[in-house]
Amino acid sequence: MSFRKRNIGLSSGTARGITPNAVGPTPAQPSAQPPSQPILGLRPSPVDGRQTTSTGTLTLDNLLAGHAGLVLGCSLVIEESGTTDFAGALLRYYAAEGVVQEHQLHVIGAGELWGKALPGLIEGGEAGEVKRREAKGEKMKIAWRYERLGEFGAGVAGSRGSGPASDKSAVTSATGAGTAPPVFCHTFDLTKRLVHPAISSINFIPLAPSNGSPYTSALNRLSNAISSSPPNSIHRVIIPSLLSPALYPPNASSPEHLLQFLHSIRALLSKYSSRMTAMITLPLSLYPRSSGLTRWIELLSDGVLELAPFPHLSDASPTATSGAATTQEEPPQGMLKVHRLPVLHERGGGGDNNVGEDWAFTLSRRKFTIKPFSLPPLEGDHEAQQGNTSAGPSKADLEF
Numbered sequence: 001m002s003f004r005k006r007n008i009g010l011s012s013g014t015a016r017g018i019t020p021n022a023v024g025p026t027p028a029q030p031s032a033q034p035p036s037q038p039i040l041g042l043r044p045s046p047v048d049g050r051q052t053t054s055t056g057t058l059t060l061d062n063l064l065a066g067h068a069g070l071v072l073g074c075s076l077v078i079e080e081s082g083t084t085d086f087a088g089a090l091l092r093y094y095a096a097e098g099v100v101q102e103h104q105l106h107v108i109g110a111g112e113l114w115g116k117a118l119p120g121l122i123e124g125g126e127a128g129e130v131k132r133r134e135a136k137g138e139k140m141k142i143a144w145r146y147e148r149l150g151e152f153g154a155g156v157a158g159s160r161g162s163g164p165a166s167d168k169s170a171v172t173s174a175t176g177a178g179t180a181p182p183v184f185c186h187t188f189d190l191t192k193r194l195v196h197p198a199i200s201s202i203n204f205i206p207l208a209p210s211n212g213s214p215y216t217s218a219l220n221r222l223s224n225a226i227s228s229s230p231p232n233s234i235h236r237v238i239i240p241s242l243l244s245p246a247l248y249p250p251n252a253s254s255p256e257h258l259l260q261f262l263h264s265i266r267a268l269l270s271k272y273s274s275r276m277t278a279m280i281t282l283p284l285s286l287y288p289r290s291s292g293l294t295r296w297i298e299l300l301s302d303g304v305l306e307l308a309p310f311p312h313l314s315d316a317s318p319t320a321t322s323g324a325a326t327t328q329e330e331p332p333q334g335m336l337k338v339h340r341l342p343v344l345h346e347r348g349g350g351g352d353n354n355v356g357e358d359w360a361f362t363l364s365r366r367k368f369t370i371k372p373f374s375l376p377p378l379e380g381d382h383e384a385q386q387g388n389t390s391a392g393p394s395k396a397d398l399e400f
Contacts, residue, residue: 039232041101043184045071047351050344053101053234053277054185056093059370061185063359064303065341066351069184072234073273074302074342075265079294081284084309086334086363089190091240092118093368094279095202096188098236104229105202107238108218109247114240115202120192122366189366209249215261226272237265237278242297243287255293262300302342307361309334332360336370 042051045067052069054061055076061069070076080087096118098105107115188194205221207214226235243253251257269276280301287294289306298304310333336359343351360373 056097057368075278076303077280077301080307087281103234118194119188119190122187213257235276239280304339306337
């Protein structure tokens with residue numbers, strides 16, 4: 001006999017706090033958190049996923065152990081022999097890239113005049129330059145009377161749904177946002193000067209002459225600047241012309257001072273391995289690679305590159321033009337030797353396949369290009385040098 005009242009339905013499980021397919025109360029739904037904004041100028045390495053930043057030179061990024069950039073927490077030394085300043089151009093590209101990406105720059109030893117000489121930014125980069133050349137070439141090919149037909153048909157095409165508005169909506173629906181992905185490596189012009197609001201925030205750290213180490217005050221300022229910065233800020237340490245008598249006091253080249261300074265820089269790179277990189281230039285004319293001090297500088301760095309410019313010749317020699325694949329390309333201006341790359345053996349990742357290879361470099365107004373070096377044809381082979389080969393064997397060649 002049932003004691004339940006009639007015509008009264010049982011309460012549902014949802015009302016009693018019980019889910020239909022589970023026993024117990026319904027768990028609280030976690031609140032959706034907005035995704036964190038990506039940091040400008042960083043991207044994961046294709047080798048092992050470490051965060052990398054650009055050196056401002058696309059061909060140099062491709063040379064760095066397959067990481068397609070300089071891995072955070074690593075340092076790079078660029079040596080140069082002679083009186084040229086190709087290494088200084090690479091260093092300015094590195095600094096200008098940091099300014100455009102809104103990274104914090106710390107220049108040790110040089111003053112504000114060095115920061116005012118950064119190359120100017122080219123809007124659109126290499127892709128924009130190619131499009132402008134193609135558009136200019138198409139404009140020259142089309143007759144002047146048909147030049148405005150494209151604009152006349154733009155309204156008809158837009159009414160059919162294939163105009164600029166529909167293309168923009170298609171891109172927005174496909175990517176989920178109307179903004180283009182951030183640029184990793186920009187293109188700069190050495191004949192122009194960089195104008196950017198972040199230039200005023202460059203931290204210039206002079207070397208104070210003292211009886212002890214001239215690097216002590218610079219290291220303290222650098223360490224305090226990095227430690228007091230926001231945790232998501234990226235820092236670039238720039239040291240131009242290390243041990244140059246024009247920038248450094250006489251006691252700066254003492255091994256007990258210099259090696260302690262480099263050890264401290266390496267300790268900061270290890271402490272802030274996800275926020276800091278460093279690039280140094282060294283004149284080999286004053287401190288050749290055969291000296292013990294230079295060898296210690298190389299051992300305390302993650303990557304070592306050497307620039308050996310060709311001697312200036314009034315007439316173009318076959319060796320000077322051998323690195324260019326075609327006559328339209330600019331001849332190389334020197335050799336680039338890779339002594340060490342930031343290969344992270346202890347943690348895995350990267351490869352040193354480019355060490356020992358023959359590379360040539362060319363510095364033009366808008367880019368620094370590194371490409372493989374190839375020897376020219378033999379002097380006696382005039383047909384190979386001029387590119388004039390006969391269509392077939394001559395009659396004299398067929399006679400035995």
